[in-house]
Amino acid sequence: MINIVENIKKYAKDDNRLAIICEDRKLTYYEVDKFSDRFANYILENYNSKTPILIFGNKNVDIIPTMIGSLKTGRAYVPVDISSSFQRLVDIVELINPEIIVDFSGKNMFNNSEVKEYFRGIEIIDSDKIRNIFKSKELILNKEIKDIYVKNDENSYILFTSGTTGKPKGVQISAYNLDSFISWISPVLKIDGREKIVMDQPSYSFDLSVAGLYTSLAFGATLYSIPTDISYDFKRLFEKLKKSEMEVWISTPSYANMCLMDDSFNKEILPRLEVMLFIGEVLPIEVARKLKERFPDTRIINGYGPTEATVGISQIEIDDKLISKGKNFPVGIPMDNCRIEIVDKDLKPLPKGQIGEILITGPSVSKGYYKNDEANKKSFFCEDNCLENRTYRTGDLGLLSDDGNIYFFGRIDFQIKLNGYRIEIEDIENNLRKIEGVSSAAVIPVKKDGEVSYLRAVVSLKSKIDISKLKKTIELKKKLSDLVPKYMVPKYFDYIDEMPLNTNGKIDRKKLYSKFVEEM
Structure with a gap:
């Protein structure tokens, strides 16, 4: 070791x-x-x-x-x-x-x-x-x-x-x-x-x-x-x-993309650069293409892995051939001592080429969340108490291709990646509801080119707004930033008298999306 x-x-x-x-x-x-x-x-x-x-x-x-x-x-x-x-x-x-x-x-x-x-x-x-x-x-x-x-x-x-x-x-x-x-x-x-x-x-x-x-x-x-x-x-x-x-x-790809906004970010600024590693969120094709143009002699590695499996468990080098296909990149071949399974909702293995939940088994998998037995029972299990057989339910959607590559298709639940940070949408919503005067709240991840670009909050208040919506938004953002990290504060806030509910009695997020995102 x-x-x-x-x-x-x-x-x-x-x-x-x-x-x-x-x-x-x-x-x-x-x-x-x-x-x-x-x-x-x-x-x-x-x-x-x-x-x-x-x-x-x-x-x-x-x-x-x-x-x-x-x-x-x-x-x-x-x-x-x-x-x-x-x-x-x-x-x-x-x-x-x-x-x-x-x-x-x-x-x-x-x-x-x-x-x-x-x-x-x-x-x-x-x-x-x-x-x-x-x-x-x-x-x-x-x-x-x-x-x-x-x-x-x-x-x-x-x-x-x-x-x-x-x-x-x-x-x-x-x-x-x-x-x-x-x-x-x-x-x-x-x-x-x-x-x-x-x-x-x-x-x-x-x-x-x-x-x-x-x-x-x-x-x-x-x-x-x-x-x-x-x-x-x-x-x-x-x-x-x-x-x-x-x-x-x-x-993260987002950080590299930010640097690419300046034309001087090229091999002249980093003449000795050998390799760039991206893990944490989806690597967009356009970002990879620009990086290859600006750093033609630098290897670009796209990887995948949740925090619970120690940073990353798969990788692939992105070359011109992959870029020219114009399709979402694979996130690579798993490490040798790691086993990947794609399963259905009953945890039954799916054949190659079918989309399901990604399960990770191997020595990189964490023992679980600190002092959180309830969450551990949902996400971690081990067949024979052997460290190498710990398995983590990622909650990520993916498939295994015939050549052994993993493809990632996002989250099953409301967990998203924004600028490399993993965020539980419900975490933001629960903290928004703690703010005095807020009756209910929903947070919508808005995507662009297949990845989350920003967050939009829809808030229902207990009483009518007695100030401008702009001032109310500034007020709510400030109060929310006292409860969660700044990267979790939604970029935009919308207001609604009453949240629409679906037949299960839950907030109808599809209606909110069509009203506040598709109508933009």
Whole structure:
């Protein structure tokens, strides 16, 4: 098995080998190993339980040794991005019940007297304190702790995704799961021990980030981090890209498409780029075509996989032949140790070529959601308690072709992908209904070219609007953004006196779609 911690120690023997670059700061593998040792020792000296450690922040070089330090103590970490709403943070804290929150936000929000009540009894370690821990010579490990590193089926990290009840679900990913993924994806990306520069753009709370983060650290590459405030500022972004000498690009198709809006995004800006990996949402044909035109010598990899199966389980290289067909791309051949089945509603296998639900079985499949037995019973099962036989019901529609490729056709339920983020439509609706004055709400995903382009909310209020619809929409957006991440706030709001119902007594979404989308 690939042990991340031990591999970092191997590359730490070279004092100058760079592990991460972020803005004007750099850390070598030697520093990552040393700082993570000191953080691990701080935890071991002050805490006895194996409670997960919550890490709140965006891109910061100090986050990496904090993550690795957690793993060295046998604890999982829980990454929460600073774009998350305060309510989402509270929900996660209530479920995890952490003893430590490491705050890289720079907002000092945990010092607010009103906020402190929510996190009473939790040690808040801010950026200044974590750096002091890293520098403390007293915290140099004086004993061998290799035996307590996170290993086998112990959790490495827990990622929270949108949940149907309005509460997030924590996907547990073990060292065993991570090893399966890294062993498969590293040769695909040709990250093999050479000092390559690998893109580190997706938020650490988004599972796509793992493809760059741990594949790089396991094989001595250099992570080139792009903070959120730079990610969407073309001028600053492209200046960084020119300096990066990046060889491996990892992002959602939406992010690449955003970059393509500027003509200067081409091989001149990234002359050393070898490969681009896209997992997280559908790769549109037009995006692939433009990328091939702008980066003719760069391999484009289209992949598929839910968070619950550790980032990705299939991949295919997109070439000119596939692009010229003008049809939706396959999402690839499954990894060797993974079994894919397409089943009907009764979980009976369907023959090749028929569309059904995608089931994933193999060592990449998570043990389930953290402290959520009800959801686990619906989505996970295992025939003989063997780790390699864990199966996850994806809720995704797909088919297997005669040549073994998987084709993806969207979600069975109301879960969608928007800009790479997985979103439960019912999560937004349940939180909209929490807002005072809202009687009922429905959220419509509006598609363009086969993928979700934006969200449209239809709201029924308890009383007539006494202000303009524009002001009401601004008000509702603000209140909703206090309950869910900003990427879950619908772009448009429409208002209706009473929700139409179907014969089952449920909201008739087809009628809403025809009224508010088709009539546009």
